[in-house]
Amino acid sequence: MRTLYTVLGVLLFILLLGFAFKNAEPVELAYYLGYSWKAPLSLMLLVTFFSGIIAGVVACLGSLISQRRKLLALEKEIKNLKMTK
Secondary structure, three states, rough: OOOHHHHHHHHHHHHHHHHHHOOOOOEEEEEEOOOOOEEEEEHHHHHHHHHHHHHHHHHHHHHHHHHHHHHHHHHHHHHHHHOOO
């Protein structure tokens, strides 16, 4: 199974590397107030992808922290109930 994952990982890496080489031409991303950024298309896509991941994780943090607090409170309640028996 481990060799299958290794082979799939190498194939994915080769595909992504080929994509990066094929899309190495610089493109311009325009912002407000006349700002712009020139970089290869593959780099811009990579930055956008990881920005989305970070935004998703930050959006989930509030509910994760809330669930963790509830879990700790319930574990404390279970512990107190066991001690009273």
